[in-house]
Amino acid sequence: MTPSAPSAAPAAVSASPARIPTVRYATEADDAFVDELQAIAFGPGRFAKTAYRIRERFKIDTSLSLIAEVEGEACGSVWMTPISIGGLNGWMLGPLATHPNFRKLGAGKLLAREVTKRALARGDGQFVMLVGDRDYYCPLGWEPTTLGNIAFPGPVDPSRVLVYAEDKSLATTLSGPIAAWQE
Numbered sequence: 001m002t003p004s005a006p007s008a009a010p011a012a013v014s015a016s017p018a019r020i021p022t023v024r025y026a027t028e029a030d031d032a033f034v035d036e037l038q039a040i041a042f043g044p045g046r047f048a049k050t051a052y053r054i055r056e057r058f059k060i061d062t063s064l065s066l067i068a069e070v071e072g073e074a075c076g077s078v079w080m081t082p083i084s085i086g087g088l089n090g091w092m093l094g095p096l097a098t099h100p101n102f103r104k105l106g107a108g109k110l111l112a113r114e115v116t117k118r119a120l121a122r123g124d125g126q127f128v129m130l131v132g133d134r135d136y137y138c139p140l141g142w143e144p145t146t147l148g149n150i151a152f153p154g155p156v157d158p159s160r161v162l163v164y165a166e167d168k169s170l171a172t173t174l175s176g177p178i179a180a181w182q183e
């Protein structure tokens with residue numbers, strides 16, 4: 001019997017497939033990429049930031065470090081630092097950065113949302129605090145804190161101190177110096 005001809009032409013392969021970011025956990029093999037990305041995104045001034053002092057003191061939790069990828073290429077990174085404020089455990093999110101060649105694809109927001117979801121799902125921390133732009137983070141669920149309530153080991157603009165928590169009262173009630181995670 002003669003095989004029948006295919007009834008339809010193969011689907012056309014798009015010349016420019018959608019560049020949709022995905023996330024995965026970081027490994028040590030990502031360290032060089034993340035170093036370079038943070039240098040590009042924040043410049044030499046990053047070492048003088050108050051957030052840098054907090055990360056130096058309390059150390060990031062590398063098991064929560066995430067990498068964003070587009071078509072298999074690493075393009076973004078986020079870190080989390082376990083902390084406590086007023087006796088409640090939580091995390092400080094940052095730095096969050098997307099490589100300039102991959103911006104506006106959704107990688108930054110995906111990283112912020114995903115790392116927060118994964119951290120809070122552990123059940124042992126109650127909030128994710130960060131210092132960042134309200135216009136970027138508040139649509140994702142972060143809320144302004146009560147100005148001056150959270151004491152940093154250096155200067156910060158208190159209007160940029162934002163909190164994400166399932167308990168919506170936390171953003172305004174969280175108060176005290178940033179301290180070590182309490183075991």
Ligand SMILES: CC(C)(COP(=O)(O)OP(=O)(O)OC[C@H]1O[C@@H](n2cnc3c(N)ncnc32)[C@H](O)[C@@H]1OP(=O)(O)O)[C@@H](O)C(=O)NCCC(=O)NCCS
Pocket residue numbers: 041042076096097098099102103104105106107108109110131132133135136
């Ligand atoms: C901020 C940053 C992480 C965003 O990364 P990204 O992957 O481009 O982010 P997304 O694609 O998820 O979101 C892009 C959208 O956010 C907007 N946006 C970016 N930075 C913003 C900011 N600081 N404030 C408000 N909106 C911002 C973009 O204009 C874009 O808007 P559009 O969707 O209407 O076009 C990236 O620009 C970056 O690495 N910047 C340098 C480091 C930095 O500032 N990090 C944040 C520290 S808090």
